[in-house]
Amino acid sequence: MFAARSAFVCVFALALAARADDFVAPALQRFVDAVLPPGTVIEQEVAVVLSITILETGLPGEITVDVSAGDPWDLAALAAARRFEFSPALENGVPVPVRVPFTYRFRPTLRRGQFITERRERRVEEATPGYRYVGRILEKGTRTPLEGIAVVVIDPNTRVEYQATTDGAGIFRVDGLPPRRVKLEVVTGEHEPVAREVEGVPLDRAPAAPESDATLYLDPVGLSDYLTVVREKAPPKAASQVTLVEDELRKTPGTFGDPTRVVQTLPGVARSPFGIGFYAVRGSSFENTGFFIDGHPVLFLYHLLGGPGVLAPELVGSLDFYPGGYPVRYGRFSTGAVLVTTKDPPTDRWHADVEIDLLKATALFSIPFDDERGQVTVSIRRSYYELLLPLVQPDISLSYLDYQARVNYAIKPNLRWRFSALGAEDAFGQGGEVGDNGEEQDSLFILGFHRLLTGLTWDAPDNVKVETSLAWEYDRNNTERTSEDDDSITADFAGWFVGLRVDVDWRALPNLTVSGGFDGQFADLGANLRVPSLPPIGDPRPPAFDPIIITSRVEGPFTSTDPWVSADWEVIPGLRLIPGFRLALMTYGDESLRVGPDPRLSVRWAVAQGLTLTAMGSIAHESPQPFQYAEPYGDPEAPLVQGVQGSFGMEWVPEPGWLLKLEGFYNHLYNMIRPNASAGASDSGDLAQSFWSYDMQGRGYGLEVFLRKEYGGRHYGWVSYTLSRSERLRPPADWTLYEQDQTHNLNVAWSVILGRDWSVGARFSLTSGNFYYPIEDARYDADRDSYEPVYGEQSFRFDVFHRLDLRVDKRWRFDTWMLEAYLDIQNVYNADNPEAQRYSFDYRVLTAGPGLPILPTIGVRGVF
Amino acid sequence: MRTALLAPCLFAAFFVGCLEELPDPAKVEGLRVLAIRADPPEAAEGQPVTVEALVAHPDPTVPLTLRWLACLKPERSSGFFSGGGNVGFSGGRGFGLDDPGSCFSIEQAGYDVTYLGDTMAVRLEVPTGVLSGESIANAYGLPASLPEPAIAILRSVSGVNLSVSLEVRSGGAKPDLVEAFKRVNVSTATPKNTNPADVLFHLARPGCPADDDETAPTEGTASPRGTCFGEAPDAPVALVPGTTYRVRPMNIPEDMQVYPVLLGSTNPSSPFGIQEKEEVYFYSMFSSHGSFGDRVFKSRATPSTTWELPSDMPERVPLWIVVRDGRGGTAWCHSTIARALPPGPDPCVGAPGETPATE
Structure with missing residues (x-):
């Protein structure tokens, strides 16, 4: 048997973006030499590229040959790989299966053959005298330490090879070197090869850590994007x-x-x-x-x-x-x-990220502390519309700012604390505007919110995980219009809310996880209004805006205390039941308790290899919006909106990374609220008014088709098609189409990762036009000096909406940082796609309404 | 508080500037009804009312055919009791699908309407019973069991609006049809509303002494012939082509009338309340040529607008100005502007309100 020793383990170039501090890559613990048939001569390097599924146990699962070298190499590599042993990948401390590429290389044997092998093995097993070289290998640009990279040092005089492998910090030590310059080579297959001359030092003078000039930066090639690990998903x-x-x-x-x-x-x-x-x-x-x-x-x-x-x-x-x-x-x-889940940059070192495009600039900085147990991250983003808008619309000002600050700290390995602050402030103003009446007007609109959140995650014994979080948020929304002719109009909304979550997950059995918790929310939203009243009863609207200002105060406290429980139960292999129940207990408006039971059941049944049937039944309750229940304009008795939904479908995975999903659905909404100003008699017999009615219903039904190539590899994307109908019932009328009804909705979004850190993406959208009722006639209102439209009885649809967006990204890697540039063009061929119609004052002339034109954006980003 | 509704409005507003221009409502390029006046605009049951239309056409020789109807139809789109109907967001506009109707559509549906005549001015006898509780409830879509105090308030403050519909057909090379309507308010209020009177405007060339805010005249004698600047119809005001003029209303009462209105209140147990409102005049400008700085402006502060005449203005250009008081009162004036010769070295000499040009 001839054993080929020299195999280069091509492991895991972990993404800067993907590698969160809660994911630990697998590591090869036991390498097995491939056994070739006797007499096999390796005249030149042969590489067999494999994909190996590393199970939670660290043992290899499915192994496939991605790039074949033919016989006998494929069989030998497969046989050896089946006997590898790894430390499993960890996600949040829990072993998870992953699938990784692996290149098994057969290098030409040296003339000394077995003797050299023995000598090499001896060097590996015993600390040998001689000189030592200590170095470090990082990924170029990301500075990510690369673990498990094989380093070969060749004595040019004797052609003796010396090997070492990088550890978790990317550090390697090569011992037994001769006291002269030698050649160091790193060849992984996934990176540009690196070779340089180095010189070892005597052991007693060898540094414990690499010198600054002993760092090699490997430049990824081919799949130049970050993630080459295709993880098995949760x-x-x-x-x-x-x-x-x-x-x-x-x-x-x-x-x-x-x-x-x-x-x-x-x-x-x-x-x-x-x-x-x-x-x-x-x-x-x-x-x-x-x-x-x-x-x-x-x-x-x-x-x-x-x-x-x-x-x-x-x-x-x-x-x-x-x-x-x-x-x-x-x-x-x-x-x-x-559901958006945030993440932090890697905790291995400080990171910075600066991005600038045509309209805004973003800066992010993170730094670990306390030996990577904690990390602080700050991010700020600021627009500069106000510099550009004056060139186009001098009377308009627009600015926005958002920020995030985060602290994570591992109090213990199984107890993690986090704190975050995030918020935004926007302002939109129009100054020096001339109103309909010729008077000077100024208007200002301000939007802001600020949130603080703190939480704990505890990995308790017996497979229990407890997660708690407390959030406090302040929101405001200020509108002001001043005019030299009229009283000022102001609407100041402000409020705060507190949210408390407790989530407990217990993996009771390998096939059963039981979860439960509490989700509480308290909000106090209010508004001080100085706003125009509705026109006086019996009077026509005047020819120009002439507000009668009324002042009012709106208050809308809201509480919701919702316990919930759920389970994830694999009843038999392949058949998963996911039942759940949530009890929504809400108070608002008249502060009576509204009870909304929310049962849910999802079923996933793997009926065959790669084929899963799915079904879902759900009831979910929702409170009306504050302005719909808060007096004086809301209805304090407004009930909860109820959604009842069901679906049935199938998922087919023809091969790893691909998914085809078909799903039929039906969704019905009850107690929907709509504006309906009316008067009636109150309980005491007086006249009473209301502005809302909650007798509206909504429904949507159809079929969804979803073809997806998951992220990872040379390309990714999806094709999404929905055939549906959306309707509304507004008594006394019968069911009619909902304004957002789009019978056909097709989206194709695909990105290709090219070589040399280029990637291109395209997205094509094709949807049915929204429907509308055309205006067929108009009458002149002699009191209002305007025309009253008369709508036709038959609806029509706008032309089909179609749009193509393109994006090109390029990354340049430098040793310690990366520069990215992108060009994103929305509506590449400037399709009209009007979103509305525009009529003349008498509705006799119809023109195309506004739509989004071609919109290019360019940006650059520095990642440090 | 999602910004879902605000965002598309602001976003659309941002792109309006890039859109195709639409016709100017101030420009009279075809058959138009510019105003309808009811005298008095607010009447009592049994009282006669004269209703007159201001119809404009670029070609004054085009034959016109009129038809007037009167009826009582429920209020729509007034806000307070506007109902909901099938309100939705269609093609970018909010709308109420149900046709609010007119006397003509009511007639077509087979209901009783009153034919008033086919002349430019007709007479309407306000029927009795219009202010009955049942009629008021019908008019505002209120429950039939309306409490009497509420009926009394509605009767005296809001009244009931009779609807007067007008159909105008023009002949000639390009026949056309325009429909218009006017509300005639019937109430028990005292005093009742009247139409604006003494409609008169001041004309000046900006930058000239006559254009001074402090010294421009604010009062004058309106022409009985209804011209805008007090001129005799056979002695039109002459203006220079390619020039901008300022138009200021005169005879604005120093103390505008204050009258009670019925507003929706913020007190749920008292759904509406009476509030005092000061009258405001709204001026609407119309012509066949030129462009106005503000097509509609109000009488508050320093009301005025500008009128830029084109360089290629014809020999005669019509001008109409309609004055409304925002509660049904209407008046108007009409002038024919003559084309003037270019001014001498001093453009203010010979300009309206300035030293006449010397021969």
């Missing part, structure tokens, strides 16, 4: 779940780099006008889908004027989208949920 927590990670969140074209805007490309999500980033999911309204950051709901998600999200994309670790049947540990939304 199993979905519901029947319908899409999880996005990494560059899927930040580099999908047409989303401004906003993770939450990527949701609009997913199935079940109607296209929102102007890409505003709020979604009508499965026939529901915008407010029926919740956005959560680290478990707590977000009230303000985007900056003004359709600006970017308030959370810096660099701090977004993952995003889970549930179009329905979301886990019961979350609640208070009647249809879907978007």
